[in-house]
Amino acid sequence: MPNRAVETKVLQRDGTSKVTRPPTKPEPNDWFWMGAAFAGSFALALLAVTIHGVNFKSLILALRLTGRWSFLPFWLAYAGGAMATLFGRTFVPLANRRRQFGLAYAAALSGHLGLIAIFYLRASHLPLSGKLLFFFLTAACWTYVLTLFSFGGLAAKLGAANWRALRFVGMNYILYAFWSDFGPATFHPGTSDTLVHTLAYTPFALMALAAPLLAVGAFVVRRWRTSRTGHAPSADTLATDRSEARAS
Numbered sequence: 001m002p003n004r005a006v007e008t009k010v011l012q013r014d015g016t017s018k019v020t021r022p023p024t025k026p027e028p029n030d031w032f033w034m035g036a037a038f039a040g041s042f043a044l045a046l047l048a049v050t051i052h053g054v055n056f057k058s059l060i061l062a063l064r065l066t067g068r069w070s071f072l073p074f075w076l077a078y079a080g081g082a083m084a085t086l087f088g089r090t091f092v093p094l095a096n097r098r099r100q101f102g103l104a105y106a107a108a109l110s111g112h113l114g115l116i117a118i119f120y121l122r123a124s125h126l127p128l129s130g131k132l133l134f135f136f137l138t139a140a141c142w143t144y145v146l147t148l149f150s151f152g153g154l155a156a157k158l159g160a161a162n163w164r165a166l167r168f169v170g171m172n173y174i175l176y177a178f179w180s181d182f183g184p185a186t187f188h189p190g191t192s193d194t195l196v197h198t199l200a201y202t203p204f205a206l207m208a209l210a211a212p213l214l215a216v217g218a219f220v221v222r223r224w225r226t227s228r229t230g231h232a233p234s235a236d237t238l239a240t241d242r243s244e245a246r247a248s
């Protein structure tokens with residue numbers, strides 16, 4: 001019997017949707033997304049070295065850049081499905097690639113963690129300590145737990161409800177980790193309230209705020225649709241219905 005825990009509906013070009021199951025190991029397409037995201041982190045680290053030279057200043061800049069870089073695919077993995085549900089067919093490609101965005105985020109974050117390893121090798125201590133270190137290490141662990149489970153086999157063993165719960169807790173914990181970087185710096189900027197500081201934090205903080213709001217909005221719309229039709233449509237189906245309704 002198929003385990004619906006790991007099945008997702010993917011919209012076809014002709015507007016119909018088909019059920020797919022995530023692979024049990026990375027496919028060429030997955031490697032492409034992960035490779036591109038990791039290469040992006042690497043390029044940003046090189047950019048930081050080009051700007052500041054080989055020193056701790058460039059390491060911190062590289063951490064700041066790769067932190068933001070990894071947030072972008074994370075955000076799309078978190079909110080892509082909600083965008084398709086709420087705003088229609090244009091966003092369906094985002095919904096269909098949620099898994100790849102998640103993998104890309106994990107790869108980009110690996111670049112971030114690689115820089116932390118370099119920091120440790122050069123300074124003989126980690127750049128964070130105490131509760132903050134524990135908090136961010138936990139977020140990093142969630143990243144790799146979710147990555148492992150995004151391959152069919154493990155999620156199937158876990159079961160539908162448990163996999164959903166795991167994803168919910170993990171994704172929101174990671175979102176909160178991003179928020180704790182961007183939010184306070186945006187809303188309590190302190191002395192460094194310059195234009196550069198605002199540009200470096202505010203858009204990311206707003207994105208971090210918008211993500212759960214979109215998710216809640218999509219949840220409400222899906223509930224409403226379910227109560228009308230008696231069955232739960234996928235994000236993709238909702239998007240198709242909406243665009244068809246608009247076209248007719």
Ligand code: HEM
Pocket residue numbers: 060063064065067068071109112116126127128133136137139140143174177178181182185
């Ligand atoms: C999922 C886990 C993680 C996420 C989501 C994350 C996210 C971020 C983000 C968004 C930034 C940019 C912050 C800014 O510009 O103010 C950043 C910077 C940084 N991260 Fe991470 N990070 C994670 C894990 C870690 C870990 C485990 C460590 C240390 C052991 C760490 C150490 C740093 C440091 C030192 C910076 C530079 C902070 C500064 O601006 O001085 N991060 N991280």
